[in-house]
Amino acid sequence: MITIKDIARVAGVSHTTVSRALNGNPLIKKETRDKIEKIAAEMNYIPNYSAKSLVMKKSYTIGLFFSSIDQGTSASFLVDVIKGIHLVLDENYSLTVHGIDGIQHFDAILPQRFDGILVMSQSDADNAFIYHVKQMGIPLVVLNRHLEDPGIMNVVANDRAGVKEAMDYAITQGHRRFAIIEGKAGFKSSTERKQGFMDSLIAHRLPLVPEYFAAGDYGVESGYAAMCSLLALPEPPSLVFCANDDMAIGAMNACYAKGITIPSQLSLIGFDDILFARYTNPALTTVHKPVADISKLGTTKLIELMQEPSAVTGQLFVKTAFMVRQSVASV
Amino acid sequence: MITIKDIARVAGVSHTTVSRALNGNPLIKKETRDKIEKIAAEMNYIPNYSAKSLVMKKSYTIGLFFSSIDQGTSASFLVDVIKGIHLVLDENYSLTVHGIDGIQHFDAILPQRFDGILVMSQSDADNAFIYHVKQMGIPLVVLNRHLEDPGIMNVVANDRAGVKEAMDYAITQGHRRFAIIEGKAGFKSSTERKQGFMDSLIAHRLPLVPEYFAAGDYGVESGYAAMCSLLALPEPPSLVFCANDDMAIGAMNACYAKGITIPSQLSLIGFDDILFARYTNPALTTVHKPVADISKLGTTKLIELMQEPSAVTGQLFVKTAFMVRQSVASV
DNA sequence: AATAAAAATGCACACGTGAAAAATGTTTGT
DNA sequence: ACAAACATTTTTCACGTGTGCATTTTTATT
Numbered sequence: 001m002i003t004i005k006d007i008a009r010v011a012g013v014s015h016t017t018v019s020r021a022l023n024g025n026p027l028i029k030k031e032t033r034d035k036i037e038k039i040a041a042e043m044n045y046i047p048n049y050s051a052k053s054l055v056m057k058k059s060y061t062i063g064l065f066f067s068s069i070d071q072g073t074s075a076s077f078l079v080d081v082i083k084g085i086h087l088v089l090d091e092n093y094s095l096t097v098h099g100i101d102g103i104q105h106f107d108a109i110l111p112q113r114f115d116g117i118l119v120m121s122q123s124d125a126d127n128a129f130i131y132h133v134k135q136m137g138i139p140l141v142v143l144n145r146h147l148e149d150p151g152i153m154n155v156v157a158n159d160r161a162g163v164k165e166a167m168d169y170a171i172t173q174g175h176r177r178f179a180i181i182e183g184k185a186g187f188k189s190s191t192e193r194k195q196g197f198m199d200s201l202i203a204h205r206l207p208l209v210p211e212y213f214a215a216g217d218y219g220v221e222s223g224y225a226a227m228c229s230l231l232a233l234p235e236p237p238s239l240v241f242c243a244n245d246d247m248a249i250g251a252m253n254a255c256y257a258k259g260i261t262i263p264s265q266l267s268l269i270g271f272d273d274i275l276f277a278r279y280t281n282p283a284l285t286t287v288h289k290p291v292a293d294i295s296k297l298g299t300t301k302l303i304e305l306m307q308e309p310s311a312v313t314g315q316l317f318v319k320t321a322f323m324v325r326q327s328v329a330s331v
Numbered sequence: 332m333i334t335i336k337d338i339a340r341v342a343g344v345s346h347t348t349v350s351r352a353l354n355g356n357p358l359i360k361k362e363t364r365d366k367i368e369k370i371a372a373e374m375n376y377i378p379n380y381s382a383k384s385l386v387m388k389k390s391y392t393i394g395l396f397f398s399s400i401d402q403g404t405s406a407s408f409l410v411d412v413i414k415g416i417h418l419v420l421d422e423n424y425s426l427t428v429h430g431i432d433g434i435q436h437f438d439a440i441l442p443q444r445f446d447g448i449l450v451m452s453q454s455d456a457d458n459a460f461i462y463h464v465k466q467m468g469i470p471l472v473v474l475n476r477h478l479e480d481p482g483i484m485n486v487v488a489n490d491r492a493g494v495k496e497a498m499d500y501a502i503t504q505g506h507r508r509f510a511i512i513e514g515k516a517g518f519k520s521s522t523e524r525k526q527g528f529m530d531s532l533i534a535h536r537l538p539l540v541p542e543y544f545a546a547g548d549y550g551v552e553s554g555y556a557a558m559c560s561l562l563a564l565p566e567p568p569s570l571v572f573c574a575n576d577d578m579a580i581g582a583m584n585a586c587y588a589k590g591i592t593i594p595s596q597l598s599l600i601g602f603d604d605i606l607f608a609r610y611t612n613p614a615l616t617t618v619h620k621p622v623a624d625i626s627k628l629g630t631t632k633l634i635e636l637m638q639e640p641s642a643v644t645g646q647l648f649v650k651t652a653f654m655v656r657q658s659v660a661s662v
Numbered sequence: 663a664a665t666a667a668a669a670a671t672g673c674a675c676a677c678g679t680g681a682a683a684a685a686t687g688t689t690t691g692t
Numbered sequence: 693a694c695a696a697a698c699a700t701t702t703t704t705c706a707c708g709t710g711t712g713c714a715t716t717t718t719t720a721t722t
Contacts, residue, residue: 001678003678004678013701013702014701014702014703015680015702016680016681016702017702019678019680019681020680020701027699028701029699029700032700032701044438046438046439046441046443047678047679048385048443048677048678048679049444050382050384050385050679051381051385051677051678051679051707052678053384053679054382054677054679054706054707054709055678055679055707056679056680056707059381061425061427064428068410068414076407076606078413079397079409079430082409082430083399083430083433086429086430086433091435091439094392094427095427096392096425096427097426097428098417098426099410099413099414099417102414107375107377110377112377112379113380246610249607249610253610256612276580276607279551279580279581279584281583281584281612332708334707334709335708335709336709344672345671345672345673346672347671347710347711348670348671348672350708351671351710351711354710356710358669358670358671359671360669360670360671363670363671378708379707381707381708381709382707382708383708383709383710384677384709385677385678385679385707385708385709386677386708387677387709387710388677
């Protein structure tokens with residue numbers, strides 16, 4: 001492996017000069033710099049990041065930590081997240097990936113090890129981890145899950161506006177009786193999506209019918225159960241908004257079991273736009289959660305925080321996209 | 332941050348002794364070692380891996396590279412892969428994750444940067460990368476895709492046996508007219524799965540009907556198209572094996588469109604057991620690809636290769652699991 | 663008790679890099 | 693012509709760790 005000292009010998013200068021030339025230090029004369037850069041390229045020089053890390057007290061590593069409650073939604077998004085990050089991340093940083101639940105002791109989460117940390121969070125069980133990171137003073141961005149703390153940089157989708165957009169569309173399609181299968185109680189995202197649902201109804205002066213609010217927990221089974229109870233009502237809704245696609249799939253199965261045809265007898269809207277939303281029968285109309293955008297913006301912000309630790313933090317919202325497919329009929 | 336020199340000062344020994352004690356060097360007297368270990372624990376010492384890397388010429392990093400043709404299957408498996416790896420991987424190694432297609436130039440793929448590399452391969456387009464890694468002399472294990480080269484450690488599922496098991500089951504359920512929708516031409520996995528299909532038919536002395544071999548390319552659309560052509564036959568099959576779940580989903584949609592009910596009018600078997608196989612309508616009977624097991628075994632082998640670069644390489648097969656759900660009827 | 667052998671520890675250096683301080687060369691001002 | 697200011701480069705050291713070899717301490721043998 002060749003080092004700056006090797007280059008120095010060939011160029012007839014000291015290794016310090018080489019170091020400066022290669023790092024864009026203005027102290028070096030232009031022609032010297034050019035000569036050194038040429039030699040470095042010819043000799044195929046690649047810096048030793050261990051040595052760099054040691055002296056610069058930087059790790060050139062950023063960590064991505066994801067929570068995976070069960071095999072839940074975050075799983076299928078992970079590839080998009082990683083791709084999004086790599087699009088933005090400087091070439092000479094490397095990205096290490098960990099499951100939060102796989103961490104034995106937080107002791108190894110040190111500023112020395114990570115120049116920055118991204119948390120792709122699903123659950124408030126991640127808070128212990130998040131506050132450990134914050135307390136260690138490691139630049140931190142939390143993705144995907146809405147946090148209350150204004151001291152932590154937080155990038156999330158604008159769920160509320162996204163749901164409202166979808167509902168507004170449903171109303172233009174002639175629907176009037178709307179039900180919702182809600183997300184897990186206590187999750188910020190559940191509240192936000194429910195709010196978007198209500199925003200639209202209220203804006204259109206439609207009634208909020210208590211029987212049309214069904215509980216769910218983001219699991220497929222809960223969508224199935226909730227749909228069964230909705231269908232058992234004397235006057236069932238004409239459209240059901242499910243707070244995520246998993247529950248929408250459960251709800252679809254319930255309809256299938258009861259002999260209800262979608263969308264002719266009942267319309268359905270989901271949230272997330274998971275990979276298989278387009279392959280359900282019929283294809284699911286849903287609100288796309290912009291995972292790649294969230295990751296890119298989050299990474300950008302993380303880089304800012306790394307350069308300027310006192311940069312302002314707070315919530316940042318990314319727009320959702322409404323995906324019209326086949327599960328909503330016009331009536 | 333505290334260093335071995337700090338510990339040395341407190342313990343009243345040289346930093347050399349501390350280094351040896353903490354690394355299990357037998358030159359150190361037991362009581363000295365105990366004392367040093369105690370002090371190190373009390374002072375909350377954590378080794379500086381940059382310095383370690385520099386002097387040991389190791390990176391303490393292993394790289395996971397995955398190919399993602401489109402948003403394909405590998406995507407949803409990634410979490411399982413990462414978890415599988417972490418189960419086996421030593422705590423003081425970190426795992427960096429990259430998309431192969433995101434690599435600009437192979438120059439940065441150096442022994443200096445990676446102590447070992449795992450490739451989660453989907454396509455033979457990865458070969459250029461794989462051979463670069465091999466040529467650099469970096470310990471390497473290729474997962475998921477069957478390679479011919481005996482010089483490369485390769486861990487894959489035993490697709491052929493897995494498909495045969497599924498087909499044997501279908502035969503016990505009374506089926507006699509079997510069709511297959513094949514995988515992408517030229518892929519080793521396509522051939523293997525087709526072989527398993529034929530193995531079973533031949534073992535049971537059932538005829539191989541040329542019209543029942545339909546071409547596919549692992550994409551959802553190709554499953555749809557293939558199923559349409561099968562349904563158009565004068566005597567359609569009673570069961571269709573799809574070389575992966577994506578195509579099975581496409582095939583299901585085709586049946587739905589033609590008014591064919593699964594499984595009463597036609598049975599279906601898939602391969603992979605993707606996350607949503609259990610949420611199709613009806614739930615898809617399929618062959619589970621043991622991604623976590625492949626990852627664990629692959630990582631174990633990689634560690635062996637890292638310790639003993641001359642260790643024997645070759646193919647290693649992991650057993651699949653047959654998942655009986657609702658898409659196969661007994662006739 | 664003397665001496666050899668063995669066990670335990672310390673010294674000095676190396677790894678590749680970057681930075682402060684020092685040295686050298688170059689230009690400008692009077 | 694000489695000093696002062698400036699531009700460029702080199703010298704020296706530091707970062708935290710591991711290792712060959714020298715040195716000291718302990719143990720065993722006579």
